[in-house]
Amino acid sequence: MSPDLLETRLTDRQSSIAGRARGIAFGIDIGGTGIKGAPVDLATGLFCEPRRTVATPSPATPQAVARAAAELRAGFDGLASVPVGVTVPAVVRKRIVRTAANIDPSWIGIDGQSLFDEAFGTPVALLNDADAAGLAEVTRGAAQGEPGVVFVVTLGTGIGSALFVDGRLVPNTELGHLRIDGFDCCPWASAAALTRDNLSWADWVSRVQEYLAFAESLIWPDLIVIGGGISAEAERFLPLLQLDAPVVRARMGNDSGIIGAAYEAHAAALR
Structure with a gap:
């Protein structure tokens, strides 16, 4: 190894250690229309700098998305070597992307871990977007410190899910x-169904009730956390749900994917 290359690697290593010591990690959340990211203060779950967003490339091929995500992260000064976590709207099992929701079908079968490691020039923690949202709630949100089985549900254009047992993620559940x-x-009881099917709130809540009751009968959660954009109107429907487990509103909002990705990046860097 040349002296210059050795020095570069040592510098990167030292910068990464310094970033962990500062308690900062970078989260990137990849969606069907936008890629958003920000550095996260791990002590508080708050952004160190304002979130930035770029458009998701069209077509959203793996190489194009990875390049756009890397360019987004490069736009933040002084954070080049802090741990990075990236979410994708897909199942990721043993590095391999197994599904593709709102992104190009060419993702299926891709070694997503290697793709992002190469694009960023550093190891990246890669995970499902709903799992990342759940991690944010378990780490800093509505389920922080909750023991037992926690079921996090995001209601949006579809239904995302994240399942935790004593704070440990069971990845890729896809219970939506x-x-x-x-x-x-997933489409039938999603938040999008409210307008798409011209439903009254009562009719939509009955669908959500049926879905959650069925899920509850299978996994028997100790707590259910409801997120997604519709959770901003939680007072209109949460009190109407009749379930055995307590149901609460998610606290981390639309930034939960970024925050959860950052916490996973930090955890991966320590493993």
Whole structure:
């Protein structure tokens, strides 16, 4: 190894250690229309600098998305070597992307870990977007310190899910796709169904109630956390739900993916 290359690697290593010591990690949340990211203060769960967003490339191929995400992160000065976490709207199992929601089908079968490691020039923690949102709630949000089984549900264009047992993530549950009478609950009980199917609040809540009751009968959670954009109107529907487990509103909002990715990056850097 040349002296220059050795010095570069040592510098990167020292910068990474310094970033961990400062309690900062960088989170990037990849969505169907936008890629957003920010450095996160791990002691508080708050952004160290304002979040930035770039458009998701079209088509959203793996190489194009990874390049856009790396460029987004490079726009923040002085944070080049802090741990980085990236979410994708997909199942990620043993480094490999297994599904593709709102991104190009060419993602399926890709070694996503290697893709982002190469694009960023440093190891990256890669995880499912709903799992990242759940991590934010368990680490700094509505489920912080909660023992037992916690079920985090995000209601948006579909239904995302994250499952935790004593604070430990069970990855890639995809429980939003439970089927009732042959129907996939993901579009049927999503927040998007409220306007798409011209539902009254009462009719929509009855769908959410049926979905959550079915999920509860399978996993028996000790706490259910409801997130997604519709959670801003939680007072209109949470009191109407009749479930055995307590149901609470998520606290981390639309930044939960970024925050959860940052915490996973920090945890991965320590492993």
